[in-house]
Amino acid sequence: MTGPRTGPAYDPAALARRARAQLLPEHYDFIAGGAGEERALRENEDAFARLALLPRVLRGGPGSGTRVTVLGREWPAPLFVSPTAFHRLAHPDGELATARAAAATGTPLVTGMAATTAVADVVAAARARNPEAVVWFQLYLQPEHEVTAELVRRAERAGCSALVVTVDSPVFGSRTRDLRNGFHDLPPGLAAENMRDLPGAAPGGTRDIAMWPAGWDDLRRLRDLTDLPLVLKGVLHPADARTAVEQGVDALLVSNHGGRQLDAAPAAVEALPAVAGAVAGRIPVLVDGGVRRGTDIALALALGAVAAGVGRPVLWALATGGEDGVTELLSTLRADFAQVLALCGGHRPGDLTADQVVARGFPYHRPKGEPAW
Ligand SMILES: Cc1cc2nc3c(=O)[nH]c(=O)nc-3n(C[C@H](O)[C@H](O)[C@H](O)COP(=O)(O)O)c2cc1C
Numbered sequence: 244m245t246g247p248r249t250g251p252a253y254d255p256a257a258l259a260r261r262a263r264a265q266l267l268p269e270h271y272d273f274i275a276g277g278a279g280e281e282r283a284l285r286e287n288e289d290a291f292a293r294l295a296l297l298p299r300v301l302r303g304g305p306g307s308g309t310r311v312t313v314l315g316r317e318w319p320a321p322l323f324v325s326p327t328a329f330h331r332l333a334h335p336d337g338e339l340a341t342a343r344a345a346a347a348t349g350t351p352l353v354t355g356m357a358a359t360t361a362v363a364d365v366v367a368a369a370r371a372r373n374p375e376a377v378v379w380f381q382l383y384l385q386p387e388h389e390v391t392a393e394l395v396r397r398a399e400r401a402g403c404s405a406l407v408v409t410v411d412s413p414v415f416g417s418r419t420r421d422l423r424n425g426f427h428d429l430p431p432g433l434a435a436e437n438m439r440d441l442p443g444a445a446p447g448g449t450r451d452i453a454m455w456p457a458g459w460d461d462l463r464r465l466r467d468l469t470d471l472p473l474v475l476k477g478v479l480h481p482a483d484a485r486t487a488v489e490q491g492v493d494a495l496l497v498s499n500h501g502g503r504q505l506d507a508a509p510a511a512v513e514a515l516p517a518v519a520g521a522v523a524g525r526i527p528v529l530v531d532g533g534v535r536r537g538t539d540i541a542l543a544l545a546l547g548a549v550a551a552g553v554g555r556p557v558l559w560a561l562a563t564g565g566e567d568g569v570t571e572l573l574s575t576l577r578a579d580f581a582q583v584l585a586l587c588g589g590h591r592p593g594d595l596t597a598d599q600v601v602a603r604g605f606p607y608h609r610p611k612g613e614p615a616w
């Protein structure tokens with residue numbers, strides 16, 4: 244073998260197993276689990292495994308790297324950290340460790356409204372590592388406009404550069420494992436810090452996070468409230484994607500919420516082509532759910548996404564290795580993607596195209612609904 248050995252040794256299932264050994268069972272289950280029979284959860288990873296990539300050959304080189312531009316900012320790779328709640332369940336340093344690792348690797352971070360660290364502290368930790376760090380704020384629209392408005396002001400003041408509005412949660416999904424374990428409260432000492440001192444909270448106390456059936460009017464009110472770009476998270480139906488574009492939404496994040504809301508939802512990567520088709524390049528489309536390897540990122544890009552997000556693996560890396568664990572995970576995923584891109588004959592992420600994606604089987608075939616070559 245000549246030349247440097249590239250390609251990381253990384254086993255996402257082993258990472259999850261190591262995390263399981265570190266965590267209280269009910270906390271592991273809260274992170275790992277999904278809604279109902281966990282079909283949507285399983286399908287997210289299985290759907291990627293059903294797809295294969297046809298590499299293009301003799302395309303020369305060298306590549307120009309893995310950089311992509313999203314909402315006017317250059318990202319080092321088409322990879323971001325999806326918003327997940329309660330990082331201090333995984334590690335005492337919680338969101339601060341995640342933010343430092345994301346910033347150190349240049350990976351954009353979507354910090355959650357349900358974080359156990361206030362957004363101002365998350366952004367400060369990220370910027371201390373890297374002044375250019377990109378941090379977005381994930382928001383559940385709240386029934387009281389004043390509460391939403393205050394959360395938006397906190398995200399703006401902290402220095403977040405986009406709002407990710409999660410729209411797949413008009414009600415809370417039935418998390419089978421949490422119901423079985425009776426897990427419904429954070430342990431003493433942890434709180435949803437962004438919910439502190441909001442209108443309606445007792446002084447110094449927090450409010451519950453409402454999952455509530457907002458409508459397009461509420462989104463328009465949010466649009467009037469802020470100049471930050473709005474990213475809608477949890478759009479799966481192409482008609483909703485079209486409406487979102489017409490309503491001036493700045494980007495979409497195709498997601499089934501990691502299988503935690505509607506158990507009958509399709510895998511994220513299966514929903515992606517139709518949404519990308521409906522959007523027709525007018526705004527960027529991102530995706531998350533089941534992304535575990537560079538090949539998954541490459542498949543997502545080939546099917547129309549500009550970048551892919553990771554949720555659970557970040558929490559597993561945090562549980563097992565704190566900041567260093569997350570840094571290693573994010574660097575590994577980027578290196579893995581760079582290698583896959585090169586193996587597919589791509590010089591840059593945009594070179595990956597839908598004609599390179601086939602459904603496994605003999606003979607392999609173009610995924611249903613996709614034109615033949
Ligand atoms: C423990 C956990 C908490 C989550 N919390 C939120 C949240 O507060 N808001 C949100 O929009 N999505 C939340 N999600 C969904 C993630 O943003 C993302 O869609 C999903 O985890 C991606 O799938 P993956 O875990 O397979 O990578 C959460 C997911 C997990 C696993």
Ligand SMILES: CC(C)CC(=O)C(=O)O
Nearest residue numbers: 327328357412452500503
């Ligand atoms: C507890 C919720 C606010 C967050 C969560 O678990 C989710 O959105 O999946």
